[in-house]
Amino acid sequence: MAILRACTTLACVAAVASARQLPIVAADEYPSTPSYPVYTGPSYNSTNGTNGTTIDTKKLQADIDINNLVARAEELAKIADLSLSEYNHPTRVIGSLGHEGTVEYIYSEIAKLGDYYTISNQSFPAVTGNVYESRLVIGYDVPSSASAMSLTPGTKGKEPVYGQLLLVPNGGCSAGDFPVNMTGAIALIRRGTCTFGDKSANAGRAGADAAVIYNNEGGGLSGTLGSPSPDHIATFGISAEEAAPYVARLQNGTKLDAIAYIDATVDEIMTTNIIAQTTAGDPENCVMLGGHSDSVAAGPGINDDGSGTISLLEVATQLTKYEVNNCVRFAWWAAEEEGLLGSTYYAENLSEEENQKVRLFMDYGNANGLYQIYNATDEENPVGSGALRILYEDWYKEQGLNYTYITFDGRSDYAGFLDVGIPSGGIATGAEGIKTEEEAAIFGGKAGSQYDECYHLLCDNITNLNLDEWEVNTKLIAHSVAVYAKSFDGFPKRTPEIETRSLEQKKSKPLFRYKGNDLVM
Template sequence: MAPSYLSLAFLLLGESFASQLPLFESASTSQIHLAAKKELVSSKSLQDSIHADSLFERAKTLYSIAELGEGEYNHPTRVIGSKGHLGTIDYIYSTIAELGDYYVLSNQSFPAVVGNVYESRLVLGSEVPVSAIAMSLTPPTTGKEPVLGPLALVSNVGCSASDYPDLSGKIALISRGECPFGTKSALAGRAGAVAAVVYNNEKGALGGTLGTPSPDHVATFSISDSDAAPHIKKLKNGELVEASAYIDAIVESIETTNIIAQTKEGDPDNCVMLGGHSDSVAEGPGINDDGSGSLTLLEVATQLTNYHVNNCVRFAWWAGEEEGLLGSDYYVSVLSPEENLKIRLFMDYDMLASPNFAYQVYNATNAVNPVGSEELRDLYTEFYTSHGLNFTYIPFDGRSDYDAFIRHGIPGGGIATGAEGVKTEAEQQMFGGIAGDWFDPCYHQLCDNLANLNLTAWELNTKLVAHSVAMYAQSFDGFPKRTSFEAAAVPDALPGKYHGHQLQL
């Protein structure tokens, strides 16, 4: 059960989470002398140090840490605020600390909001919509008891107060679209609704988050377009549809922490940065999502200590990614312009070992992202091509921790192996696996455990991570120089449909 992984975490976080170590230190003369005895890192040598069995041993340790969450959640989890996540932070921190003085190690504490839905139920008329899902960060129904009332169809897409009549004692039925789910819930609450239901304006089921909590939010569900359609028809015909809603949930503020490790050696004004997230969802242990990415970083960071670097390398393990990219958002938000410009690029590594994998590369182009993003994209694709492997481009749409970086002018990109997307027949021909199944059939579920890892994909992708680190740790020759920390094109390119894995609007 690895109980020792809690002790250092509590020391790191403390009661106020205030302990902050310096982000940078100048290398001492002895450190520089020691580094001079090491060979300059090369892609081949760093790749050769990566082995699947070492990665899997780390995964076994991480799963035992996830089991620390069983007392509160009745199953293994590493969700922020849990003992499983505290143990994860301890494991990462202590592993890097044991490597000696190669890195400057710091923990960055920040406030976070976490929610948990224990039980929920929605009835519309005489039907229980099979697609009904309580939205993330929803408050409970009043008194955590069922509420009853007539269903009321909100005008337009519910983004303006004028769309909401007096809804006292009613349950609002609102179309998805144009504005965040949290805005819709708050407007319904201000109009007196006792609960809200957001239905999809596209085909299929709908899940999402209310985002930053508001005192105006009401208990909020989402349902599919098909589950909503018969009730919308009745309401438009003037028929009465009685409804009931019940949610037992909590939304609370906590503090959590990012872990940052930067090489003491290397040009501190030209840093290559890479990150993965240390937390899982509450529903499971998260061994692929993102145990695979965070352990890849840990293994590469360990092997890198055998080499000399010309440019500094900065590793980050973000907390709160599953709650809406909280850790990476916070990190970038507190960077001064001068520190921002020292980060030449950011590489995101999230879900590298999906069982039904595809080799996926974020389609980050310079046209709509900070210049340098496309050069990073091409480094990935050239690696796969050089190994005779297929790859696909996937949207660079704000679903992972690169989002804050590119919004603040830092070139970014990354690779993945797929989440809840369905593998096509063409992708089956390219990568094997099963067409029609999710890339990760255990995405955000209890079964994201040790059996949920494709070790072939994980080892290959970890070698690619090692390649990306080695290339930029050697030199930024030919890579676009940074001259600004503004990225005016990015907000238009990313309208904010996603912020992390959850839909916002």
């Protein structure tokens, strides 16, 4: 069981603010005796552009040194060890000493760069949940695929509830889908059309004591209810295969009783995003890029997303050697592993004026397995997203490297920016996915193996880093920053006409199936 702790560090308590008014914290306000290990690699004092060296992509890429990246990874591993007393293993999950130390470390490293950057702490409430025990019985059966949804409330009084299993015929996405009398019943609902959270809340408002959502495709169903609602009820997911005989019997008029039991908690803790923006460069035209600072509870997350955290930090450090024409804004998001909470909070709280200043957002994650580009097109995403895809394609081609594509499915921090009309792109390298025969032929490795065999596990430690791919992608990050920090020539402007088009595209596009790692619909 995760132990939730109050935030006591400067990074957590410096501000409780919206993205509309991010407080600027002076470097001399930072604690003189930090609680985390201190990076001992090269550091650079800011000249704030006074050396007259204009940003150049070749030079910035050449500044990326794998030895610096590895040294930072070793420090991050030590920071993850701060959580040993709480979790009995290293982790940087939000609310842990390991995550608080990570936030402090990022802040400290940027603060050392002097006045090249202004640093903002954005605190926000993050929802976390734990399911301690669950059981579902239908008739005389115990469905083996039954699993409690993430962020589900427990059953009433954390006791078993007994009721008639009632089939919801039309998907459960509106009040009219439910039978007239659901009081005390357990609702059986088909997956599809709307989110699991909507289905659970609608069942709760109809009077049901629990809900069972069955898959509409092969395999089990594990997902999240998302943002808590007072109408949510204890909710399970089960496979289509196990649900099929119950659906058939209910459709034939057979009565079925069920027992549902979930012992779960849903809690809220404060955590913190860190934003660093160059003091130089046009503040009306900002290049923005981000990665997440947290890990899952199961392990230290040195690859996911420690490698991305460090890549951004190293690029931000090396950038201080150069003058920029457009402002560059780096972000380290908290609570990505809890459902993209930090990036979504930031994007949703941007005022219209501040939203327009973000010309583009680039999402950068961990390194392993293969080179993937988000297959962004201007036809389906905010205009400019396609230009980012082309930038990555051209760079990989220039390096003589193979690449493949990955769809925008809502699994990473670009989602919140796409939702508010900001052109977005990024690169990925696979996670728990399985390498195909074709990918093995292109990238090497063994077909049928996971891209990252330590994804979300305790073994995601310093030995889980693919140094070659990490260095390559950090140089690509440097390239993307250098190109747009120098000029937005050729990149679509965010005009009212383009904004209207992007909004219409968003209305016609289906909701993301994922919110971070969890299915939401």
